Amino acid sequence: MRPRQANKAFHFIVNGRPIRVCKPFFVSTLNISDRVIRTVIQKCQNHGVLQNDRRGKHDNHTTTDETLISDIKTFIDSIPRVPSHYTRQTSTREYIDGGKTITDLFNDFKVAQEKNSKPYDQCDLCLQYTNSNAEQKSMIHDKYIAHIKEKKLSRNEKHDDRFKIDDKNKVLVFDMQAEDWGYNFNKTEDKNILSWNDIKVIKVIKSEPFSFYVKTSYNKDAEFEKINVRNKRKKLNPISELTTVKAYTGKQKLGENKKKDLKELLDKNLIPNFYKDFYDTIL
Ligand SMILES: [Zn+2]
Known part of the structure; x- marks a missing residue:
């Protein structure tokens, strides 16, 4: 007789909190088979990170999976809900409109996916290249090849980072908007003018509060350039005398x-x- 299999619970992480779903929902949302689940469970390490994929390297697979998973997250985020403090005092859960069943939500997701089935996530440059004729392509060829290289390197970097996750190392994924940064820091210490769009890596060192470092390529040989945050012409207080001012004092x-x-x-x-x-x- 074989030992009874341990019960498995299926969760989607929404805003950092696990939401339990039933297995059929999990399986159909991710469009995966039972075998995939078994393999993942077998290979999972302590921190819930999947081991290296040992099959032949097909970049397409991971790309599709990542895109799909991020689509699912975006979709779940888009479901209107009310925070718990509005419905129940003691819970950190959020509640979605009771009018929708899981099946409704799944169908909504399918419709949303069909609507979004444009050549997805293409940036301006990739789209420009796709739509160009041979002559136009040759004109942006070098730029495009460099772009594709960086794209690959950035995926590798993200992948490698995920394997470093432990109690001291965190991986956070988010979109950045240049508008939020302001354009005050666009000059490196060596007086190079930097475009924010070209920045690939940012390094901040705790002991150097008045500067940060950037790289314009994921290439391992690329070197960090220093950016000074403080205006040297102005007299500014030392950090010990700086106090932060609340941006908002009320609702x-x-x-x-x-x-x-x-x-x-x-x-x-x-x-x-x-x-x-x-x-x-x-x-
Ligand atoms: Zn692109």
Whole structure:
């Protein structure tokens, strides 16, 4: 007789919190077979990171999986929900509109995926290259090849980073917007002008609060360039005398236009009635 198999629980991590789902939902959402699940469980290490894929290297596989998983995350994030403090005091869970079943959600996801089935995640340069004729292609060829190389290197880097995850090393994945950075720090110590779009790696050292380091390539031979954050012409206080000023001291009021838009969305039932009480408290 074989020993009874241990029970498995299936979770999607949403905003850092595991949401338990049933196996059929898990399997159909990821479009994977039972065998995949068994292999993953076998190969999983302490920190929940999958071992190196030992099959022949097909870059396409990982790309598709990563894109699909990120699509799933985006979709789950897009489901309207109310934080627990609004419904129940004691729980950190969030609640989605009770009007939808898991099957509804899965169908919504399928529809969303079909809508998004454009050549996905192509950046401007890749799209430009795809749409170019032979002559145009040759003109941007070098730039394009360098871009593809960096793309590969960046994936490798992300992959390698994930294997370093432990109690002291974290991997955070997020999109960065240049707008949030401001353009004050676009000069390196060697007076090179940097475009923010070209920055690939940023290094911050705790003991050097007034500078940070950047690389414009993932290439292992690329060297960090230093950027000074402080304006040297101005006299500035030493760090021990710096105090941070709170950007906000109270709850932020919504602008009149934003309120108008939200009211309209409620009136048109585009925001489900389920949330009306909540919006009434902020409008
Ligand atoms: Zn691209």
